Amino acid sequence: MKFSARIAAPAAALVLAGLTATACAPQTSDNSAKKDEKSGTLRVWLFQEVGNAPKQKVVDRAVDAFRAQHKDAEVEIEYIPVETRAQKIKAAFNDPESAPDLIEYGNTDTAGYVKDGGLADVTEEFGAWAEAKDTDPAAKQSVSVGGKVYGAPFFVGVRALYYRTDVFEELGLKPPKSQAELVTAAKKIRKAKPELYGLAVGGAYTYGAMPFIWANGGELAEESGGTYTSAIDSPAARKGIKAYTSLFGPDNCPAAKCAEMGGNDTVTAFASGRAGMAIGGDFSHAAVEAGKVKGKYAVVPLPGVKAGEIAPAFAGGNNLGVLKSSSHRTLAVDLMKQLAGKKAQGELFDAMGFLPTYTDVRESAAKKEPFVEPFIETLAAGAKAAPASPGWAQIDSSLVLPTMFQEIVSGRKDVAAASGDAAKKMNDAFGAAG
């Protein structure tokens, strides 16, 4: 742990110098494709999910179908851990020689990856693809940057309100129909059962907070002529921020504990029976089923401001994209269509519960599995995407919005000051991104 005196100073400098380790020389890699081979091995990176075996089966079937049409092509699938995906994909962009041809990526990363020069433009192929006509508009937007398409939507994820049926019954509560009712119900639960959070919220749970901003008519950012400007400090957005941050406090979710929580923490709190309500995704279903509250909960869309309205949810999910550096572009695009096609997405829903990106496939899925009903309802009411600017990736990773919420709930700044500062940071990022 300690070095001898003589080497301490050089060692200190070395550690600092080590900051450049991943970019050991200001080098720039060439990500342009040199050729388009029609045979050889296609390398694919997909995310390793919790309980990955069913996904693997669906993928293997799709690959078999692909190989039946392309006898000369081999496919090598690698499942990469979700936690380190950002580093792995960056590394792939840095070293095109060992990069895969096709990757799965989170849809908030689209614009950033396009700016990095990592993803290939597949606008033509996507336009000529018959199945793509049924893609829902929010999903299509999540693969588009500046009117061009950079991949195919793989599945969508959306959040809704989980609540404890037993607690609601005991306290004579009804599933909230408006934001005001939601807040009242949350405080009632906390009052009657102080060991529970009314509605589990998190200062670092950006995707749980966004619906409050959107429901109040606010926006994260506004686009004009391809450039984005932050709208987080508009009066409407501030109203939403105020509504969300008012949920932090001894009467619902004490700031001392909830300010630090992220999305997973709130879902864990709900699943382990420490919360009356939580905002969770369709993808959280398995985790909640595995928890203490199994059989004692239900899901409804998160209510909007007016009674009967649904708060616009964040349209999350993953896409598939061909790397710009791929030397098998045509094959990779074909494989992408196979994996993100209607058949594979339908099977993926059966296997993993991931919501399909095609409106018709989604409807038939809802018939099979009533659980997804509230989520599909939420999507149908109009889910929203994060700003399609490369600046968003930086805003996201430098925790601009969590910092804003945490500043407010810890009482360090008021809504106006915190949202003003956040808007400034967002505009810097949008400006730098061009």
Next chain:
Amino acid sequence: MSAIARRGSGWTPWLYLAPALVVLGGLLVYPVYQLGLISFLEYTQAQVSGGEPTSFKGLGNYTTLFGDPQFWQVLLATVVFAAACVLATLALGCALAVLLTRVRAVPRLALMMAALGAWATPAITGSTVWVFLFDPDFGPVNKVLGLGDHSWTYGRYSAFALVLLEVVWCSFPFVMVTVYAGIRAIPAEVLEAASLDGASQWRIWRSVMAPMLRPILVVVTIQSVIWDFKIFTQIYVMTNGGGIAGQNLVLNVYAYQKAFASSQYSLGSAIGVVMLLILLAVTLVYLRLLRRQGEEL
């Protein structure tokens, strides 16, 4: 003939130094050169992977950095936090070193083992265990103290205090062992003479032991300064990457967040250069102090 011999002798030291210089050049000078170079460029993920050309920004990164109030706040926090860590580590280390000289063999052995255990624990393990001990829901500390579900990492100062405890815990053994060795080297008759003159314990420490231990104390102080200024693991693990709204950021974690979490490699490099300069200044002071004491360099 004599000219050749003189020239030969002028070159000989360099010849002997060459292998070490080559290694140092490759492992130290070159990376530092790259660090400095990148800090003058616009260099983010887009430049690394070829989406955009790399461009020269001059002092742009430094202007951004120095214009950011958060940087100054983090710098101040780093200096104050490092100073507090150094003082606490030295005070505890010296006190226990003195204690070691006064207790019997068995307690001395126990104290030594406990200290060496703390010293040998990897920083990341130590931090994880400390966070668990103070966990609001499951931690034993809150149970023992009856604090309910008090969160130690919520307040800025209480989070810093928690990290400080961990840092002191894992770095006091170095001070203790070094100072203990120094005290052992003080001739017994000097201490005996002092006590015969009726000096109190505190007086003996202040007027006899501390001056004789000065070279050792200078070494451990400067090393603690360098080490605590660069603190990373403890803050990163215990406050979850810098605390609520970044309240517990220190310079090294801040540089990491800029360089790697948000891929602004050039801005991260600029922070690295600033840290390098600060530590270089500290090191120069250290070398001067050593030289003044007549120690061979």
